Amino acid sequence: MxxxxxxxxxxxxxxxxxxxxxxxxxxxxxxxxxxxxxxxxxxxxxxxxxxxxxxxxxxxxxxxxxxxxxxxxxxxxxxxxxxxxxxxxxxxxxxxxxxxxxxxxxxxxxxxxxxxxxxxxxxxxxxxxxxxxxxxxxxxxxxxxxxxxxxxxxxxxxxxxxxxxxxxxxxxxxxxxxxxxxxxxxxxxxxxxxxxxxxxxxxxxxxxxxxxxxxxxxxxxxxxxxxxxxxxxxxxxxxxxxxxxxxxxxxxxxxxxxxxxxxxxxxxxxxxxxxxxxxxxxxxxxxxxxxxxxxxxxxxxxxxxxxxxxxxxxxxxxxxxxxxxxxxxxxxxxxxxxxxxxxxxxxxVAAGVPILMAMRQSAAIGARLDRAGVAGPVVTLSPQFLAGAGRLVDPRFAAGPFYFRSHALLSPQQEPALHALSGDRLDALGTPGAILLGGEGAWTSGDAALERPLERWARAHGYRADAVPGARFRLYLRPR
Structure with a gap:
């Protein structure tokens, strides 16, 4: 035809x-x-x-x-x-x-x-x-x-x-x-x-x-x-x-x-x-x-x-x-x-094209990570923003918020083997170079409450807060 x-x-x-x-x-x-x-x-x-x-x-x-x-x-x-x-x-x-x-x-x-x-x-x-x-x-x-x-x-x-x-x-x-x-x-x-x-x-x-x-x-x-x-x-x-x-x-x-x-x-x-x-x-x-x-x-x-x-x-x-x-x-x-x-x-769209605004946010995240000297994987529930920042996500967070919000789907012994980490087991997080927060919220049809355990963990372990321009994101950087 x-x-x-x-x-x-x-x-x-x-x-x-x-x-x-x-x-x-x-x-x-x-x-x-x-x-x-x-x-x-x-x-x-x-x-x-x-x-x-x-x-x-x-x-x-x-x-x-x-x-x-x-x-x-x-x-x-x-x-x-x-x-x-x-x-x-x-x-x-x-x-x-x-x-x-x-x-x-x-x-x-x-x-x-x-x-x-x-x-x-x-x-x-x-x-x-x-x-x-x-x-x-x-x-x-x-x-x-x-x-x-x-x-x-x-x-x-x-x-x-x-x-x-x-x-x-x-x-x-x-x-x-x-x-x-x-x-x-x-x-x-x-x-x-x-x-x-x-x-x-x-x-x-x-x-x-x-x-x-x-x-x-x-x-x-x-x-x-x-x-x-x-x-x-x-x-x-x-x-x-x-x-x-x-x-x-x-x-x-x-x-x-x-x-x-x-x-x-x-x-x-x-x-x-x-x-x-x-x-x-x-x-x-x-x-x-x-x-x-x-x-x-x-x-x-x-x-x-x-x-x-x-x-x-x-x-x-x-x-x-x-x-x-x-x-x-x-x-x-x-x-x-x-x-x-x-x-x-x-x-x-009258307030701006969402995907272009996201790209600007990603560029700002990348600039902050560059300034802090963070080159390795980033812990975040919003890994879609990392490509535009020139960074990769920590493999345990590649699924975004969806496994993180679970409680008993895997045992503590199974999670490391499957590259998984739930919000209930942040003691196994280690010492990531940076934690990126702010991508979960109503503006991405997400739930900002899911990020609170990560924020509490970062503060409790002495991570330095670093605001990203644009007021959406917050970086927590590993203590020097």
Whole structure:
């Protein structure tokens, strides 16, 4: 399918728009461990073996060259990369719909509505680990649809396995639709299951290699922490109600309603046509929902795997039964709801572009560390600010605030082996050259109280306070 000049211009304009939205979006402390992981890997470290990482391993490896090339600008450049991955996700949905036989108008409509979901806009607007697996999953859909139509080629089957396995290697929730598709290929051999498995082999071998490097750290980061930490954190914080089924139902409905995803679900549920392509997409959609709803509590980015198969399926539904005037008006209301959070988030730009303000803060931190003669790793719960300061984070704090706020996930004997340190065990901190505080707070959607144990420890051990220009950060320097 050839891309016209008009089509290329539209995709380019979309890429520019999404990049601008990503650069203008407020800061988020969730970005901490992903910027830190890419930066540490850019300097030769490996997740699990050398530093604490609480996700599947692919993203730090793929993003390490980006962080190395970007240098001081790693954080904003990683945001740009995620925005461009969003374009790939949208392109995958459009291409899959066209291969399924949907005419251009319906395919464009479904893709545009996909782009108006807050779930997508948030996932590709920050330097988290949501955009990469989403793009890989969406990019696999054209090959999957081709297979459902009996048109799989050796290349498309290999590509399907490679992309699905890579998505699972970037974020473990994508393993559910990937495994379900693997079982489908065994039931319908038109998908060429051996070639799909061969395509999946490199990512599977990579994950297995990381497991062999450090089994305990791998299992903790990929499986144990994501399943155990939320329950511990929310119960200890007095918000155990967020883990209940009623809250999960309300949150899921709320996030789907921020955009036209609910409209798409209703349209798909009403359609009565059945064929192998629709069956494939329905099964993938159910598998993606299972993956999205397994963690507790439910956050909007967890629902990202649902969107690609949903909107390809939606394209088929509106092709078969075009929406009427009332449906279009209702859809317009949900579109407004979907883009509203991004527009509200951009309202703060009048006070300055957040990511540029963060870069100025990082430069000031770097200047203070230079003046103090601190060249080694820095202890902080906000490692995303260190790339712009020309420093690396202490490997025990590479996960930002997320392991630090835990209490009993690891024993005192396990923590050193896994490059971990919780706020309850600062006696094992040693004598770091510098402690950076101030990056956790409402201005980064964080919790300033998490930094207090570090500040108390620094004062108790005679560390010298050194304010960083800009009033956001405080440095504590090792006593002379």
């Amino acid at each position: 050839k891309l016209s000049v008009r089509g290329a211009s539209a995709w380019f304009a979309l890429a520019v728009l999404l990049v601008l939205l990503a650069l203008l979006r407020p800061l988020d402390h969730d970005e901490s461990q992903y910027v830190a992981a890419a930066t540490l890997s850019a300097h030769g470290s490996l997740p699990y073996r050398d530093y604490l990482y609480l996700q599947a391993p692919l993203q730090p490896l793929l993003f390490a060259p980006v962080a190395w090339l970007a240098g001081y600008w790693a954080w904003p450049v990683l945001r740009i990369v995620n925005a461009l991955l969003g374009v790939i996700a949208l392109g995958g949905v459009y291409r899959a719909a066209r291969i399924a036989g949907v005419r251009p108008r319906a395919a464009v409509t479904a893709t545009a509505l996909f782009g108006c979901c807050d779930i997508l806009l948030f996932s590709i607007g920050t330097a988290r680990n949501d955009a990469l697996p989403l793009a890989l999953f969406a990019a696999a859909l054209p090959a999957l649809v081709r297979g459902s139509m009996g048109r799989a080629t050796p290349g498309s089957a290999l590509l399907a396995g490679c992309l699905l396995a890579a998505a699972a290697a970037a974020k473990v929730s994508y393993a559910v639709p990937a495994l379900v598709y693997g079982m489908l290929t065994l039931a319908d051999r038109r998908h060429r299951p051996l070639l799909v498995a061969l395509g999946a082999a490199p990512a599977a071998l990579l994950v297995g290699w990381f497991y062999r490097l450090d089994p305990a750290a791998f299992l903790f980061g990929v499986l144990a922490f994501p399943t155990r930490a939320p329950a511990e954190y929310y119960v200890a914080d007095g918000r155990g109600w967020k883990l209940g089924l009623a809250t999960k139902f309300v949150d899921t409905l709320k996030f789907l309603a921020l955009g036209p995803a609910l409209v798409a679900i209703v349209a798909v549920a009403r359609e009565r046509r059945r064929d192998p392509t629709r069956l494939l997409l329905d099964v993938l959609l159910i598998a993606a929902f299972v993956a999205a709803l397994m963690p507790a509590p439910t956050w909007r980015q967890y629902l990202a795997p649902v969107l690609p198969p949903l909107f390809v399926r939606f394209a088929l539904a509106i092709e078969a039964r075009p929406p009427g005037r009332t449906a279009r008006r209702v859809t317009g209301m949900f579109v407004l709801a979907g883009v509203a959070p991004s527009l509200i988030a951009l309202a703060g």
